Amino acid sequence: MxxxxxxxxxxxxxxxxxxxxxxxxxxxxxxxxxxxxxxxxxxxxxxxxxxxxxxxxFSMGPTDKxxxxxxxxxxxxxxxxxxxxxxxxxxxxxxxxxxxxxxxxxxxxxxxxxxxxxxxxxxxxxxxxxxxxxxxxxxxxxxxxxNTPISTVRQPALILSQSSSGPIKPGDSFPVKINLINKGIGQAKDITVRVRETGSSIAPMTTNAFHIEKLHEGDNAVGEIIFNTDKEVTSGIHKIPIEITFTTPDKGDTLVTETISLDIKGESDVSIMSLETDPERIQENSPFDLIIRLDNSGTGDAESVRASLDLPFQGTKEAFVGRIEPHNDAPAVFVLESGEAGEYVYNLNIEYKDDWGEHQRAENLTLAIIKPPDNTVTYIILIILVIIGLAGYRLWSRRGDM
Incomplete structure (x- = not known):
């Protein structure tokens, strides 16, 4: 019974x-x-x-009933x-x-x-x-x-996991593999995995969904969605909402919301923006300031930025700049004492860190040192003018006495 x-x-x-x-x-x-x-x-x-x-x-056959x-x-x-x-x-x-x-x-x-x-x-x-x-x-x-307890209806339980190639640089495209495993005790059918609206910074490239026909208890399936990123996307962990719809034996359509995490890491790019000296024309054996502005044209913060040069002069040859944010610049100032006149070829070494590790860059530059102007002729002319002036004054004084 x-x-x-x-x-x-x-x-x-x-x-x-x-x-x-x-x-x-x-x-x-x-x-x-x-x-x-x-x-x-x-x-x-x-x-x-x-x-x-x-x-x-929607009748497809003969209609003469x-x-x-x-x-x-x-x-x-x-x-x-x-x-x-x-x-x-x-x-x-x-x-x-x-x-x-x-x-x-x-x-x-x-x-x-x-x-x-x-x-x-x-x-x-x-x-x-x-x-x-x-x-x-x-x-x-x-x-x-x-008011009668009965055994739970056999229901599927879809568990989502993800795998990607690791940290992502802003502006790059990358695939994300989404794995679904049925850890419930029932079958799920007509499964659709869809990426919800994520904004313009991170978005699917071609399609935002994939379909799985069915998953029995313990079964798993993998789908892939390719994402594209904007160069202006901020660094950090971004949560992307995922909708999973499927059909169960007794409840009909079921909607489950999950998330995947994308690790966005900006990459800095530090280079020379401008170079100037004070004074503009450097004479030999004289003090001067060398000001080099460093620009970060990358997508991430540049940390611990420092610059050094190998000019054969006395003075400060290393400058600590600190942090430079994307699309910003900062000065590296060197206070030096020039040597003999001539054209000097030197190296500017730039070191900095970002989320991707440590970076170095070397730039080849030149600096011209000039001799002080030769004022001998000017001095002779001035002396002659002074002598002529004194002689003229004495002649004029004698005529006055007569």
Whole structure:
């Protein structure tokens, strides 16, 4: 007896469509709210009826139906009454006889009944009776759970994991493999994995979804989505929302939201932006300042930036700059004492760090040192002018005495 009862419950819970012979009316679904009633509690039972007759718009064969077949089809979808029999245990308070008429081809309707549970706990069976014109009743048993614990319905549990090639540089494209494993105790079908809207900084390149036909208990499947990044995307861990939709044996469509993590690491690029000296023209054996502005044209912060040079002069040959953010610059200042006049070729070494490690860059530069101007001729001319002036003054003084 127990085995027969279990078979009946399984057939009911799996929602196998029931229909009368030659009828196009099918009971496709039902829902009880709340799913488990307390003794004497009221609830709502909603039944979905569907007409499986294909719509005329999608008919692919000959359309010259005989009058007899047309009348037969029409009568097979004409409902005279819908009645819920509570079997003396479940009280049906409202809903009986509320629908009469025809369901359109390919259409569905929902009919609700207000029910009340009995005073005692248990599993009670009601019966839905649908009278089809010129045919017998469609009979469909529906189990009502009144405060009775039963084993959990076998459900799939899809667990998402990811794998990628590691940190990502802004502006790069990269694939992400998404792995789904079913760790539940039921089968999932028609699985779609879709990336939700992520903004313009990180977005799928071609498609934002992939499909898996089904996953049995313990099965896994892998899909790949290629992402593209903007060069302006900020460094750090970015959470990307993922929607997983699938069909379960008893609940229909299920939506689960997960996330994947993308590690964006900006890369700095430090180089010379400008170079100037103070004074502009450097004379031999004289002090001067060499100012070199360093620019970060990369996508990440440059940390611990320092610059050094190998000029054969006395003074400060190393400058610590610190941090330079993307699209910013900072000066490296060297205070030096020039040597003899001439053109000096020297190396400027730049060292810095970023999220990708330590970097070095060497630049070849030249610096011109000039001799001080030769003022001998100027001095002679000045002396001659002074002598002429003094001689003229004395002549003028003597004429005044005479």
């Amino acid at each position: 127990k085995s027969i009862l279990i078979i009946i419950i399984v057939l009911i819970l799996t929602g196998i469509p029931v229909l009368a012979v030659d009828s196009t009316i099918v009971i496709t679904d039902y829902e009880i709210t709340p799913p488990v009633l307390m003794p004497e509690e009221k609830g709502i039972l909603t039944v979905t009826l569907s007409n499986t007759e294909p719509s005329a718009d 005989s009058e007899e077949s047309y009348i037969s089809t029409a009568s097979s979808s004409m409902i005279d009454s819908v009645f819920l029999d509570g079997k003396k245990d479940i009280d049906v308070l409202a809903g009986n006889g509320q629908f009469e008429g025809k369901i359109g081809e390919g259409q569905s309707i929902q009919i609700s009944f207000v029910i009340r549970a009995p005073t005692r706990s248990g599993i009670y069976f009601t019966q839905l009776l649908i009278r089809i014109r010129d045919q017998e009743y469609i009979k469909y048993p529906i189990a009502i759970n009144v």
